[in-house]
Amino acid sequence: MAREVLRPALELYLDVHAHPELSGAERRTADLFAARLEASGCTVTRKVGGGHGLVGVLRNGNGPTVMLRTELDALPVTERTGLAYASTVPGVMHACGHDLHLAAVTGAVDELDRTRSTWRGTVLVAGQPAEETLTGAREMLADALYERFGTPDAVLAQHTSPSPAGTLAHAADPGTPLMAASASVEVTLHGRGGHAGAPHLAVDPVLTAAATVLRLQSVVSRETAPAEHAVLTVGAMRAGGPANVIPDTADLSLCVRALSEPAVDRMVAAALRIVRAECAASGCPEDPDFTVTARSPALLTDGAATAAVRRAHEELFGPHRVVGTGPLTATEDFARFGAGGVPTVYWLLGVTGAGPWRRARDGGPPVPPNHAPEFAPDARTALPTGIAAMASAARRLLAPAGGTV
Ligand SMILES: [Zn+2]
Ligand SMILES: [Zn+2]
Incomplete structure (x- = not known):
């Protein structure tokens, strides 16, 4: 991955991780996110859904519309990772990895902007506030998200998970619930x-x-x-x-x-x-x-779109880094973006570094999961993987340049 893509995404990640904001209060995060999207050629609309929701649009000729969704909010958790870039806000922490998701989306959009000659269509970006309270997606949709910006042909999202960094997990049985x-x-x-x-x-x-x-x-x-x-x-x-x-x-x-x-x-x-x-x-x-x-609602991923994205990921990362996963009792309001039959694709992005993973496997302390005060993604591995995973998924569902629409 080009340094010019990775470096700003990593800087954004470190900044947002150190300055987390709670659900509904994501003002600074939305500012930084919007600025990065604009730097990649997106037109950004703020306050979609009344709060800090925002939509970026990257047009590149006729073709499908693919929406990349990320959350913006952090949790009321006191960070105990000991990281140099740990939260500076008392009692607030990016303990669910939404900072990594949003940084990965900016990197993916940057990557798509730099390779415009290879694809056609429209990339929408939804920066969704208030996921942890399960209210942000509903509010953005109620603010006529699809009517104003176009109903996407597919909506994509990824979520950090306490599995080995650099691996991805797709729904093993698309069409049945992946999340509760x-x-x-x-x-x-x-x-x-x-x-x-x-x-x-x-x-x-x-x-x-x-x-x-x-x-x-x-x-x-x-x-x-x-x-x-x-x-x-x-x-x-x-x-x-x-x-x-x-x-x-x-x-x-x-x-x-x-x-x-x-x-x-x-x-x-x-x-x-x-x-x-x-x-x-x-x-x-x-x-x-x-x-x-x-x-x-439960999250049901689309069978055909999931299969296409999983193939793209297997080609890019190798089949050994892409696995299937069964139903999870985590919940995501991402499911709401599938309203009206819009196909959704969702995968888990492993973020656990090799050291903690090996120690847990050998009987040491368990890997801290999402929402734990010690949750500490190995960003140097997980972020480039997340950028490449999102960019390759979008590219697979957009039209190839010169191809038929
Ligand atoms: Zn969470
Ligand atoms: Zn989350």
């Missing part, structure tokens, strides 16, 4: 506050919450077929203050995932039933509040 549908649910349990020394005069929501968390585990273990990919995690339990006060309320945040929307619906209904029943068992004075705050 999900629901996020906020629950408030209403007790009756009082004195810690007189619990018989109160209704303790902390005890109700604890019992609820335990019982919710039966949704998967006892109500879901063992062959089904399903998970229910209570990601947060918040209640109380001083030890000598029984609080009024307790809050739970639930994350429900399964490979189909009906399965998610069934699990959410089961969770609601259990929450209500535990409140009744505790004698809570009020019914619990129960709000679904985010939903995302």
